[in-house]
Amino acid sequence: MTYLVAALRRPVIAAIALVGLCGPAVLAQVSYQRLLKAESEPQNWLTYAGSYKSHRYSPLTQINKQNASQLKIAWAYQMQRAGVVETSPIVADGIMYLTEPPSTVTALDVRSGRPLWSYTPDIPRDVIIIGSPPVNRGVAILDDSVYFGTVHGHLIALDAKSGIVRWDATVEDNKHGFYLTLAPLALDGKIIVGVSGAETGIRGFVDAYDAKTGKLVWRTYTIPAPGEPGSDTWGKGDGWKSGGGSTWLTGSFDPDLNLLYWATGNPAPDWNTENRPGDNLYTDSVLALDPSSGKIKWHFQFTPEDVHDWDANETLVLFDAQIGGRARKVIAQANRNGFYYVLDRATGEFLTGVPYAKQTWAEGLDAKGRPIRKKGIAPTNEGTLVFPNIQGASNWFSPSYSPQTNLFYQAAREMGTVYYKGEAIYKAGTAFTGGGGRAVNGDDASGAIRALDATTGKMKWEFPLLSPGFTSLLSTAGGLVFAGSQEGNFFALDAESGKPLWDIQLGGNVLGIPISYAVDGKQYIAIAAGFTMFVFGT
Amino acid sequence: MCVTCHGFDGTGGMGPPLNRPKLLLAPDEAALRNIISEGIPDRGMPRVRRVTENEMRQLVAYVRSLGRTNRSPVTGNAQKGRDHYARLGCAGCHIINGQGGSLGPQLSDIGRLRGADYLRQALVDPGAMLPRGTLPVPARGYVEYLPVRVVMKDGSEVRGVRLNEDVFTIQLREQSGAIRSIRKTNAEVIRKDAGTSLMPSFKDRLQGAELEDLVAYLASLGGVQ
Numbered sequence: 001m002t003y004l005v006a007a008l009r010r011p012v013i014a015a016i017a018l019v020g021l022c023g024p025a026v027l028a029q030v031s032y033q034r035l036l037k038a039e040s041e042p043q044n045w046l047t048y049a050g051s052y053k054s055h056r057y058s059p060l061t062q063i064n065k066q067n068a069s070q071l072k073i074a075w076a077y078q079m080q081r082a083g084v085v086e087t088s089p090i091v092a093d094g095i096m097y098l099t100e101p102p103s104t105v106t107a108l109d110v111r112s113g114r115p116l117w118s119y120t121p122d123i124p125r126d127v128i129i130i131g132s133p134p135v136n137r138g139v140a141i142l143d144d145s146v147y148f149g150t151v152h153g154h155l156i157a158l159d160a161k162s163g164i165v166r167w168d169a170t171v172e173d174n175k176h177g178f179y180l181t182l183a184p185l186a187l188d189g190k191i192i193v194g195v196s197g198a199e200t201g202i203r204g205f206v207d208a209y210d211a212k213t214g215k216l217v218w219r220t221y222t223i224p225a226p227g228e229p230g231s232d233t234w235g236k237g238d239g240w241k242s243g244g245g246s247t248w249l250t251g252s253f254d255p256d257l258n259l260l261y262w263a264t265g266n267p268a269p270d271w272n273t274e275n276r277p278g279d280n281l282y283t284d285s286v287l288a289l290d291p292s293s294g295k296i297k298w299h300f301q302f303t304p305e306d307v308h309d310w311d312a313n314e315t316l317v318l319f320d321a322q323i324g325g326r327a328r329k330v331i332a333q334a335n336r337n338g339f340y341y342v343l344d345r346a347t348g349e350f351l352t353g354v355p356y357a358k359q360t361w362a363e364g365l366d367a368k369g370r371p372i373r374k375k376g377i378a379p380t381n382e383g384t385l386v387f388p389n390i391q392g393a394s395n396w397f398s399p400s401y402s403p404q405t406n407l408f409y410q411a412a413r414e415m416g417t418v419y420y421k422g423e424a425i426y427k428a429g430t431a432f433t434g435g436g437g438r439a440v441n442g443d444d445a446s447g448a449i450r451a452l453d454a455t456t457g458k459m460k461w462e463f464p465l466l467s468p469g470f471t472s473l474l475s476t477a478g479g480l481v482f483a484g485s486q487e488g489n490f491f492a493l494d495a496e497s498g499k500p501l502w503d504i505q506l507g508g509n510v511l512g513i514p515i516s517y518a519v520d521g522k523q524y525i526a527i528a529a530g531f532t533m534f535v536f537g538t
Numbered sequence: 539m540c541v542t543c544h545g546f547d548g549t550g551g552m553g554p555p556l557n558r559p560k561l562l563l564a565p566d567e568a569a570l571r572n573i574i575s576e577g578i579p580d581r582g583m584p585r586v587r588r589v590t591e592n593e594m595r596q597l598v599a600y601v602r603s604l605g606r607t608n609r610s611p612v613t614g615n616a617q618k619g620r621d622h623y624a625r626l627g628c629a630g631c632h633i634i635n636g637q638g639g640s641l642g643p644q645l646s647d648i649g650r651l652r653g654a655d656y657l658r659q660a661l662v663d664p665g666a667m668l669p670r671g672t673l674p675v676p677a678r679g680y681v682e683y684l685p686v687r688v689v690m691k692d693g694s695e696v697r698g699v700r701l702n703e704d705v706f707t708i709q710l711r712e713q714s715g716a717i718r719s720i721r722k723t724n725a726e727v728i729r730k731d732a733g734t735s736l737m738p739s740f741k742d743r744l745q746g747a748e749l750e751d752l753v754a755y756l757a758s759l760g761g762v763q
Contacts, residue, residue, distance in 0.1 A: 505704065
């Protein structure tokens with residue numbers, strides 16, 4: 001029980017952990033009440049990012065600075081088929097639920113790594129996936145069901161004990177390029193999802209489904225129709241209809257303010273603005289939504305009239321801070337455009353924005369957080385070199401926030417792209433991008449894990465990476481930050497200094513998203529690399 | 539962006555020349571279209587997906603027209619070039635058809651893979667023209683045969699070409715052929731000498747037409763006339 005420092009002070013939680021010691025006699029229900037207090041049962045990992053605040057922080061302390069060097073493999077699970085694995089597992093009451101490419105869910109026994117069940121939907125051979133590899137980033141759990149999205153545009157509920165389908169809802173028609181890669185977010189009786197597909201010129205939206213029936217409760221489009229507020233930011237034509245604004249990564253939630261935060265992606269076509277003159281609301285923005293109605297309470301746009309494909313879907317991290325002598329509830333994001341932002345999450349007021357990676361497109365941000373663009377940064381027929389690159393200074397991969405250090409940990413991609421403008425003709429279900437880019441890669445690119453003062457964005461330390469990978473981070477109360485590399489390294493850093501304490505070569509690109517859990521009184525770290533899920537303990 | 543590897547007007551560079559009557563991997567329109575959209579990942583050619591049908595049609599038509607431009611950038615005598623190759627001891631470091639040393643890249647079909655301008659430059663200033671992204675290891679976009687000098691914490695020194703690298707380790711091949719695996723925490727200095735090569739420049743060792751002869755010989759390797 002030494003791992004449960006916080007729980008020792010909380011008898012109820014210690015009792016839950018004790019059940020874990022004996023093996024669960026009855027599979028518990030993962031109620032909304034448990035999700036609300038996910039951090040209070042650190043032996044489990046109940047939501048995509050560990051809690052509604054999206055800290056990706058584990059309060060477990062058994063693995064710590066003193067013993068990290070002794071980490072060794074506990075078990076490994078090989079995926080059923082090759083593909084890009086970007087999953088963040090859920091661990092609930094002795095079972096790990098992970099997703100495999102493209103849209104498979106598998107339940108594993110966390111003690112042995114042995115599969116308990118696996119479910120794969122029928123994916124049509126002509127499925128349209130334009131804009132990313134066919135990936136899945138994880139499931140959501142609520143009560144006795146797990147929920148996941150598919151590359152053919154469905155949201156499916158499975159019985160958590162058996163993997164049997166409870167319901168299967170078509171979110172939107174894949175023939176028009178809609179597909180799902182994100183882990184859904186479970187709220188009170190509702191499952192929230194967004195969609196991918198801006199590279200086929202979709203009109204993005206956020207959806208809420210009834211968790212029991214799969215019935216659509218509300219849909220909020222990320223692009224206003226003519227006459228709605230913000231519609232004047234699209235010019236006079238039909239650009240809004242195919243304007244992108246995907247919603248492809250899991251949002252965050254503040255139950256006290258009763259606000260759901262969801263970020264949006266690039267306007268379409270990506271690199272050609274001819275048919276969409278204006279700011280293109282609400283692309284590249286964060287939306288604060290009323291979770292009961294989907295109504296937009298406030299918005300903040302990071303990159304108006306984006307012409308570099310800098311989706312703002314990156315994970316939204318919620319924490320409380322003292323700013324100017326005043327307690328503020330804030331929301332922070334390391335944006336793909338190279339800037340780190342801190343906003344007031346009650347109002348959307350811009351508080352701070354500073355670069356955390358090389359960027360050559362903006363002089364800075366004005367008092368309201370709007371970028372002051374440099375001249376000559378737009379894509380051209382001949383090509384324009386701009387930092388960050390097309391995949392951005394950050395992307396889907398998870399940051400981590402440690403309340404222990406008040407540091408925001410982010411893997412930064414130091415890379416440029418030569419951006420080209422091309423023609424853009426909308427045809428349903430085909431690429432609608434208006435250009436492209438040539439990456440400045442190899443030895444001319446690099447990466448780093450940076451620890452930013454969460455309130456100011458000021459860098460406290462950095463750990464260099466050979467290449468700009470897609471590195472997700474986990475911080476722990478043991479004073480550690482776990483990270484991987486494109487070259488297959490997985491390692492632990494000292495959360496206060498960035499000093500490496502342990503590393504192992506896993507033999508495949510570390511695209512998985514790390515989590516921590518405990519079972520039978522022992523803490524573990526889980527990470528997918530290549531086509532394998534690895535679990536480490538001391 | 540095709541220009542970066544295939545040269546202006548498809549005359550070739552680090553990537554193969556495209557101004558030939560027949561492209562080996564893309565003999566017809568469908569094959570060319572397929573190569574453009576799928577790439578040749580293990581040879582460093584990226585796939586080109588973000589083009590409209592119209593742009594693709596124009597691109598395919600343009601590349602196919604290059605074969606009719608009838609340029610011949612190679613003016614030397616390949617037979618004489620072969621003699622220079624033997625005289626200068628190139629086979630000490632390069633394999634052609636299975637024969638030779640392996641410190642440098644094999645040249646068995648180098649004429650098919652590289653343009654004449656690239657070959658000429660590689661003889662005159664090898665460091666300026668290290669290939670990148672043409673081998674499965676290290677990884678796409680990385681410089682191959684990159685000279686690295688490592689000073690270990692115990693003061694010893696290791697020099698070699700980089701075979702691979704990750705965040706915590708680097709693997710080198712010494713001139714002797716020995717493979718050295720180095721943990722970066724044990725190194726004081728790791729210097730990557732970009733812009734240099736273990737191969738000497740042959741600028742002053744090839745007289746008059748000899749350079750063009752050698753270029754002609756190399757350009758002929760791989761069955762290219």
